[in-house]
Amino acid sequence: MTYVDMQGISKAFPGVLANDAIHFSVEKGTIHALLGENGAGKSTLMRILYGIYRPDEGKIFLDGEEVEVVDPQTAIDLGIGMVHQEFQLVPSLTVAENIALGHEPSRYIWIDRKEMKARIQEIVDRFGFSINLDQPVVELSVGAQQYVEIIKLLYREARILILDEPTAVLTPQEIERLFSILRQLRDEGRTIIFITHKLREVKQICSRATILRRGKVAGSVKVDATSERELASLMVGRQMLDIEYERSKNIGEVKLRLEHVRANDDRGVPALKGIGFEVRGGEIVGLAGVQGNGQSELVDVIGGMRDAEGDIYLGSRDVSQLALRGRRNDGLAIIPEKRKEQGLNLATDIAENVIATRYFKPPFSANLAVRPEQAERFAAALMDRYAIKAEGARSLVSTLSGGNQQKVITARELADEPDVLIAAHPTRGLDVAAARFVREELIKRRDQGGAVLLVSADLDELFALSDRLLVMYDGEIVGESRPEDTSYEEVGLLMAGHTHD
Amino acid sequence: MTDGLNNAEGRDVEIRRKRFTLSDPLKTTLVNFGKVLLTLLVALLMGALVMELSGKDSLGAYQALFRSSLGSRTALANTLLASTPLIFTSLAAAIGFRAGVFNVGAEGSLYLGGFAAAWVGFTFTELPTLLVIPLAFMVAGLVGGFWCYVPGVLRARLAVDELVTTILLNYVAILFTEYLVNGPFLLPGVANAMTEEISLAARLPRLAPPSQLNASFIIAILAGLIMVFIMTRTRLGYELRATGDNPVFTRWAGISVPVVIEKVMFIGGLLGGLAGAGQVLGVHYRFVAGFSSGLAFSGMTIALLVRNSPFGAILASLLFGVLRSGSATMEIFSDVPRDLITVLEATIIFFAAMEISISFFRRRRHER
Numbered sequence: 001m002t003y004v005d006m007q008g009i010s011k012a013f014p015g016v017l018a019n020d021a022i023h024f025s026v027e028k029g030t031i032h033a034l035l036g037e038n039g040a041g042k043s044t045l046m047r048i049l050y051g052i053y054r055p056d057e058g059k060i061f062l063d064g065e066e067v068e069v070v071d072p073q074t075a076i077d078l079g080i081g082m083v084h085q086e087f088q089l090v091p092s093l094t095v096a097e098n099i100a101l102g103h104e105p106s107r108y109i110w111i112d113r114k115e116m117k118a119r120i121q122e123i124v125d126r127f128g129f130s131i132n133l134d135q136p137v138v139e140l141s142v143g144a145q146q147y148v149e150i151i152k153l154l155y156r157e158a159r160i161l162i163l164d165e166p167t168a169v170l171t172p173q174e175i176e177r178l179f180s181i182l183r184q185l186r187d188e189g190r191t192i193i194f195i196t197h198k199l200r201e202v203k204q205i206c207s208r209a210t211i212l213r214r215g216k217v218a219g220s221v222k223v224d225a226t227s228e229r230e231l232a233s234l235m236v237g238r239q240m241l242d243i244e245y246e247r248s249k250n251i252g253e254v255k256l257r258l259e260h261v262r263a264n265d266d267r268g269v270p271a272l273k274g275i276g277f278e279v280r281g282g283e284i285v286g287l288a289g290v291q292g293n294g295q296s297e298l299v300d301v302i303g304g305m306r307d308a309e310g311d312i313y314l315g316s317r318d319v320s321q322l323a324l325r326g327r328r329n330d331g332l333a334i335i336p337e338k339r340k341e342q343g344l345n346l347a348t349d350i351a352e353n354v355i356a357t358r359y360f361k362p363p364f365s366a367n368l369a370v371r372p373e374q375a376e377r378f379a380a381a382l383m384d385r386y387a388i389k390a391e392g393a394r395s396l397v398s399t400l401s402g403g404n405q406q407k408v409i410t411a412r413e414l415a416d417e418p419d420v421l422i423a424a425h426p427t428r429g430l431d432v433a434a435a436r437f438v439r440e441e442l443i444k445r446r447d448q449g450g451a452v453l454l455v456s457a458d459l460d461e462l463f464a465l466s467d468r469l470l471v472m473y474d475g476e477i478v479g480e481s482r483p484e485d486t487s488y489e490e491v492g493l494l495m496a497g498h499t500h501d
Numbered sequence: 502m503t504d505g506l507n508n509a510e511g512r513d514v515e516i517r518r519k520r521f522t523l524s525d526p527l528k529t530t531l532v533n534f535g536k537v538l539l540t541l542l543v544a545l546l547m548g549a550l551v552m553e554l555s556g557k558d559s560l561g562a563y564q565a566l567f568r569s570s571l572g573s574r575t576a577l578a579n580t581l582l583a584s585t586p587l588i589f590t591s592l593a594a595a596i597g598f599r600a601g602v603f604n605v606g607a608e609g610s611l612y613l614g615g616f617a618a619a620w621v622g623f624t625f626t627e628l629p630t631l632l633v634i635p636l637a638f639m640v641a642g643l644v645g646g647f648w649c650y651v652p653g654v655l656r657a658r659l660a661v662d663e664l665v666t667t668i669l670l671n672y673v674a675i676l677f678t679e680y681l682v683n684g685p686f687l688l689p690g691v692a693n694a695m696t697e698e699i700s701l702a703a704r705l706p707r708l709a710p711p712s713q714l715n716a717s718f719i720i721a722i723l724a725g726l727i728m729v730f731i732m733t734r735t736r737l738g739y740e741l742r743a744t745g746d747n748p749v750f751t752r753w754a755g756i757s758v759p760v761v762i763e764k765v766m767f768i769g770g771l772l773g774g775l776a777g778a779g780q781v782l783g784v785h786y787r788f789v790a791g792f793s794s795g796l797a798f799s800g801m802t803i804a805l806l807v808r809n810s811p812f813g814a815i816l817a818s819l820l821f822g823v824l825r826s827g828s829a830t831m832e833i834f835s836d837v838p839r840d841l842i843t844v845l846e847a848t849i850i851f852f853a854a855m856e857i858s859i860s861f862f863r864r865r866r867h868e869r
């Protein structure tokens with residue numbers, strides 16, 4: 001029996017179509033995976049269901065009846081609850097106070113604490129949560145904080161629970177415990193929507209999966225009847241790009257070399273477990289992998305933005321001990337993964353953004369002073385060369401479309417013809433024309449002798465652009481091949497963690 | 502094919518629009534100026550409301566206020582005198598806030614810098630004016646700068662909250678200078694906690710007697726112009742603006758954010774130290790315990806009001822000088838206590854902060 005039914009949902013943000021006529025339906029009493037890469041539109045779709053965003057088009061049916069979810073309060077009243085990636089808890093309040101916050105049982109004008117705790121205790125006992133209701137939330141582990149969020153939904157009598165990447169912050173043991181609770185909830189008849197990009201977890205607890213890709217539904221499948229490899233290929237795409245690019249004709253010397261690189265992620269868990277590879281001039285090396293297998297940490301480490309062991313060479317120079325500016329001086333350029341945080345200063349204009357890596361050099365800076373007119377001239381030239389659509393060099397980058405924002409970053413990073421370019425998900429979320437433009441810039445750099453490392457989760461893109469493919473899984477390089485010597489299937493298997501014997 | 506067409510169209514629009522964008526910076530400046538004036542006006546109205554509610558004649562009080570701050574040559578000079586330390590302290594706050602560091606430590610730097618200037622002034626009594634005054638300012642600036650540099654390093658390298666450390670260090674600085682004038686530098690036979698007077702050579706020349714207006718006003722204006730230059734036209738200025746806007750971006754551009762924060766904290770403290778030196782060498786001629794009465798905090802109000810624009814800070818300091826210099830006379834002639842100025846400043850903080858949160862909410866709504 002269909003319980004949640006979202007029909008023809010579309011939602012556009014400036015420059016991005018986050019949801020494009022999405023149909024999404026979930027059976028009652030099941031755990032349904034909503035699968036997709038970052039930027040595929042999962043969070044947007046769920047925020048629409050939870051009333052944080054209003055859809056531009058489309059209808060939502062709940063138990064067969066059309067509903068209008070105007071805000072989260074409406075969603076809660078309808079029995080929809082959501083656990084966000086960032087927990088919404090008050091650290092200084094106790095577990096019980098957090099759970100009841102805003103929905104406290106009252107007696108006259110006072111909060112009926114006895115009743116409040118009794119009701120929560122009943123839920124805790126029923127599901128076997130191990131948690132102390134009187135402990136301040138600040139003292140809890142991340143896993144326990146997540147319990148509090150889930151109990152909060154149960155306390156509000158949510159029948160649909162949306163969990164946004166609930167396992168991202170948990171240890172393997174905590175994940176196991178979470179899953180057993182989710183199974184119990186399902187058996188009780190509650191409906192759970194599980195947002196993730198981890199295939200193994202989908203196989204573990206979900207019965208159906210809807211896969212989003214670039215704002216559209218790429219497939220809706222029965223999990224039992226679908227292999228991890230098939231899920232992976234739905235997630236990262238199968239349709240060939242409309243254009244085929246020529247492979248490199250002239251591969252030269254090694255420009256980037258990594259040896260035995262090890263590093264931890266933000267939680268202190270090993271994310272890179274002895275990485276070594278090289279990229280030559282005139283070569284695009286594509287790094288494939290399902291998100292969260294160490295690619296982000298690898299880019300951090302190459303940029304000197306994360307502590308790491310091992311050696312990194314630019315040309316013949318060991319740059320392991322240099323800060324990012326030193327590495328940039330040695331010919332490194334990076335198009336970072338998080339456009340709006342790492343790649344751009346949204347508070348200011350194009351000119352100030354494109355001089356970020358060169359404001360201290362002539363002609364942008366002479367003696368003590370910077371020279372704004374030089375920055376403007378440079379920005380105008382780049383806007384012309386890279387076809388950046390904006391009113392002028394002093395236009396705020398926050399007013400540009402996603403594609404033009406990415407062009408600003410691409411222009412800045414490519415302007416000095418870097419020997420080594422790291423491009424992390426450079427076309428993610430872009431429309432077709434902007435994505436093609438960026439891809440062609442990568443090809444141009446390669447043809448001029450640059451070494452390009454393309455980190456992407458999009459197999460179409462990787463197969464079309466790469467002269468050599470590396471596959472990353474769980475912090476290691478598990479495969480290397482030329483794209484013409486391998487297949488989507490093989491790469492998909494490696495991405496899912498099936499190494500050949 | 503269609504692509505080419507689209508491009509051509511886009512170009513056309515671009516060129517047509519360009520003509521209208523030229524006046525944009527001017528428009529922004531005017532709008533900002535209007536907002537500042539509006540905030541001040543609302544503050545004055547709130548002040549009037551408070552006065553009327555407590556049965557005072559608000560119009561008469563304001564008349565007395567403005568007459569005694571702008572009504573004569575001496576009144577005007579006193580206004581500039583009152584604005585002098587505010588120019589230093591508002592810039593100290595503005596450079597920190599602009600870089601995203603909440604440096605509240607300028608008050609402590611002001612006390613230590615003031616004491617250091619006094620010490621130079623009464624110790625090196627043989628030195629001529631042209632040596633002793635620059636020396637006193639230099640020592641004051643370095644002492645003040647170092648005082649904020651330390652919490653700056655803690656913030657930059659160890660993520661120790663600079664707001665907490667600088668607030669606490671203010672008490673340390675204020676009480677330490679109090680100890681100095683009551684202990685090692687105690688003047689026998691004097692009831693007040695103060696040092697001996699500085700040498701005649703160390704005193705800044707008065708510009709418009711009988712007003713106490715002195716050469717530190719000129720130094721403040723010069724320092725202000727240098728700060729405008731630093732914040733808008735130098736590499737450090739670019740780095741600190743980027744750090745304030747988005748430290749993650751700044752790091753990925755290859756800029757060392759910790760170094761920027763340390764520099765900004767040092768400059769903030771240095772300006773605080775100069776403010777203290779100016780008051781000691783130009784007004785008091787000695788270090789008097791507790792002489793500041795929150796000059797650095799008024800400076801923070803000003804920085805908030807003008808949203809950390811260094812040029813705006815200079816202008817707004819002059820406006821605040823009007824309020825401060827007029828308030829003493831107002832108290833005498835209209836029985837409205839000078840605490841009214843505190844009401845005005847608090848109202849200004851309130852509305853300046855409200856304006857910021859309104860634009861924050863507008864942005865949030867835009868995102869939906």
